[in-house]
Amino acid sequence: MHKLKLYLDTSVFGGVFDEQFSDASRKFFEAAERERFQIVISAVVFDEISLAPRQVREFFDGLLSRMEVVDIDKAALDLQGAYLKHNIVTAKWYDDALHVALATVAGCDGIVSWNFKHIVNFRKIPLYNAVNILSEYKSLFIHSPMEVVYEGK
Numbered sequence: 001m002h003k004l005k006l007y008l009d010t011s012v013f014g015g016v017f018d019e020q021f022s023d024a025s026r027k028f029f030e031a032a033e034r035e036r037f038q039i040v041i042s043a044v045v046f047d048e049i050s051l052a053p054r055q056v057r058e059f060f061d062g063l064l065s066r067m068e069v070v071d072i073d074k075a076a077l078d079l080q081g082a083y084l085k086h087n088i089v090t091a092k093w094y095d096d097a098l099h100v101a102l103a104t105v106a107g108c109d110g111i112v113s114w115n116f117k118h119i120v121n122f123r124k125i126p127l128y129n130a131v132n133i134l135s136e137y138k139s140l141f142i143h144s145p146m147e148v149v150y151e152g153k
Helices: 011-015 020-035 041-048 055-064 072-084 091-105 125-134
Strands: 004-006 037-042 067-072 110-112 142-143
Touching: 004 011, 004 091, 011 041, 011 055, 011 110, 020 037, 020 072, 037 041, 037 091, 041 055, 041 091, 055 067, 055 142, 072 091, 091 110
Parallel strands: 004 037, 004 110, 037 067, 110 142
Antiparallel strands: none
């Protein structure tokens, strides 16, 4: 069975300690622990985590050895620029566009995030994927942790 390669943005780590998102975030990391997913992060996540509360940083550090870290390269920066050029997000939110670009360039199957404004947004997801296709990359699925680990019938 294909193990899903999932890029996580910073919000998923912080979600473990957020009352609203804690249950689904913990279930997601439990599924990842069972090696159901290959987790990918980037330098952007490192930078954002450095500003997070201590408990989030410690949780992140405990998982670091099991995560793949992708570099910020020219291809990712070019794709980020294309997202900005197409007004998917404004330059103020360039890190959000960079998360999506890094996941795409790294060949991830999807992105997991609690960022409903700029990433997990039903209006923006098809726009990101349209730019991906125009730029000769594959489409990504973009979901919250709750959607990824949903085990309903």
